[in-house]
Amino acid sequence: MFSPSQEEHCAPNKEPIKYGELVVLGYNGCLPNGDRGRRKSRFALYKRPKSNGVRASSVHVISTPQASKDLCIESEGSSVDSLQACAISHCPPEKAISSRGQHSISYTLSRNQTVVVEYTHDKDTDMFQIGRSTESPIDFVVTDTISGNQNDETQITQSTISRFACRIVCDRNLPYTARIFAAGFDSSKNIFLGEKAAKWKNPDGHMDGLTTNGVLVMHPKGGFTEESKPGVWREISVCGDVYTLRETRSAQQRGKLVENETNILQDGSLIDLCGATLLWRTADGLFHTPTQKHIEALRQEINAARPQCPVGLNTLAFPSINRKDVVEEKQPWAYLTCGHVHGYHNWGHRSDTEANERECPMCRTVGPYVPLWLGCEAGFYVDAGPPTHAFSPCGHVSSEKSAKYWSQIPLPHGTHAFHAACPFCASQLAGEESCVKLIFQGPID
Template sequence: MLLEGSTANAVGSQTLDLHRTCTKASQIFSSPGENFIQNKDTVKYGELIVLGYNGSLANGDKGRRRSRLALTKRLKANGVKPDVIHHISTPLVSKALSNKGHHSISYTLSRSHSVIVEYTHDASTDMFQIGRSTESMIDFVVTDTAPSGGGSGGSAQSTISRYACRVICQRSPPYTARIYAAGFDSSRNIFLGERAAKWRTPDGLMDGLTTNGVLVMHPTGGFSEDSSPGVWREISVCGNVYALRESRSAQQRGKLVENETNVLQDGSLIDLCGATLLWRTTEGLRRTPTLKQLEALRQEINAARPQCPVGFNTLAFPSLAQREVVEKKQPWVYSNCGHVHGYHDWGFRKEKGGVERECPMCRRVGPYVPLWLGCEAGLYLDAGRPTHAFCPCGHVCSERTVRYWSQILLPHGTHAFHAACPFCGTWLTGGHEQIKLIFQGPVD
């Protein structure tokens, strides 16, 4: 028994052994603390990539705060699994249980009734926690993503939970990775308060949703040249799949989607209400272009000596390391027509607020922006030539990659969805999300 005396007797009769009653219970993990295996035999489960940073945070990737994180097999398993469930009627007893050394999930049903599920060690799984908190139990620190990858910088206005979600990976092949809402705090507890969406399942167990929710979208056809966007779902604390709520923080849960699971697939998107992460499997990453291949494509374009059709000066994409610093030979594009030029300071249209310009080649009016190669290779669907750009930001990549991401509506706020450039996070222009680039070859 966990408690002694009359309190224990009051609780014990309502204590169930989840090993017997929860054969299908989801596996949930505890806090970190074990070293990753770091040698030639390292097993990599996959990588998480934060959309909007184009390969690196503005201030550089440091420690657990970075634009992408590889999840690798730990030296020692740190997974946990459901063990015992307690029905509590005394607040002091509830506090005593939740403060124990075991991991637990606390469901507050009313001021006089709580349900606490204890967890025990699971030697078959590794666990990784994701959230805004910089505390040691968080493996991947994620902050709000602003357009152009700026990041919010502060946490006071953040909509990302301090303990947003957890990913559980099987330590043995096929190394299945699963996503769960919420993460364990410094007391090894997940606490769902009185106002949180929670319910009792048909088999007598508990489940719930976090305040702003954890949304997941699995692509149709994997993450390849034949991929198409899937349907956004919400993941519960126990890893069940539900249709979206009416709004992000509504107390009424969506309908259970019984034929879908929380298993992450190559290309699955995880939205934390402020930042969206892309999951790439190890096998999937083997099919993506490397930075060396992207550099070869850049050099191939520059070797063709594209020229400005007006100034006749030779254009060149800057090196992948030279990001967001406009160079003299930088190619620019009229994003409504695709004609590529060198920089010039004419063509402004006063009726467009002095922002949009008229293309001297076709007379179409629209934004005029510098072109940048997408540097985050994990976002590419193929290694095709960089012939298309996102509008209006001007990030360039292969046609299939542009077409795929232009179709995906990413969650924004409590109930809105917008297409956005995966490299910088800029919202794509409605009805004109992409453009094929038209280069002028050398005239000599």
């Protein structure tokens, strides 16, 4: 069901307009403890009954010399009265606007000067906010993703995801363009960039800045299709400009402005929040993506072929999607170096220290021996092909082109590292190929 805040007021049989969906990498269709409320593995953005977008309207420069109790306000826009009222009572600059119920962005240039950019209602856009905070302004609550899908929130000692990480603004009219901006407005409708945050004044005079750990975006080349190739990771500013990456995520010096690129999200764009990575799928892209029913049909088709363990000769079967985290007796296992699929057995150990290193009885190749799991999150598939390839070393199975696509994507890791990872569990991929073609043996009868 659609939430009341997002459902479109329309005729009884008219479908609400969907802008797109955000899918969090590392979850195979559902959070480990179940999707609840605003905390889930994927989030759909629907046209709101009433627009809630905002746009910049006026700029106020607030000077607060320590030697004087007077507050001098220079305004390049209107609505100065409330600022003067706050100045007299020595309110923090960010309260100057929020007390009037208006959105604003505050840039602290020094202890003595703050620039406040006031925002006004925009009837032509809808705004959706993403972050770690559970406060009401956040539409989609995202927590840190732990590699391997062992996502226990107690393991996170200090999150690197901002409480108000980013916002996506969608045009309410066709073609429903979606744009991403760093930082989100808090409960006081303010974005506050402190003295230590990277910020600057652009040549045209407008202020801009970056969040502490940054919001990175990568647009794939060729969209999100069978022919897609990885794009280049960029950083998005608070005002939506595109920059090259900083030396590290929280470096003070910003990258270089990339003038020929925009913050418009494309089907397959990746958004990294330094602790979680989100995939953006457009409504049109999702229309051409395999569905959960299609993936279930492929699972049943594999099982109907009755693949067998070449040694034990017992029939193998992928477990049902709602049992995707429980190793079952008929579960297929595979040697990830050669791809031979077996049933579970306890022989072939080649090392006392590497418990997962086994020798394949079919070809004598030594490598990881793991249970196979079907990739159930349809949003990660670039095509509707059969599940023939497994990621290494986790054993998640997808189509060949989907496996090879994700094997090429360098995902941000930590403050300056990048590595390919399985989209279904976020495990770092290993080996030159990162994925292997599975070799099933059919029934011999």
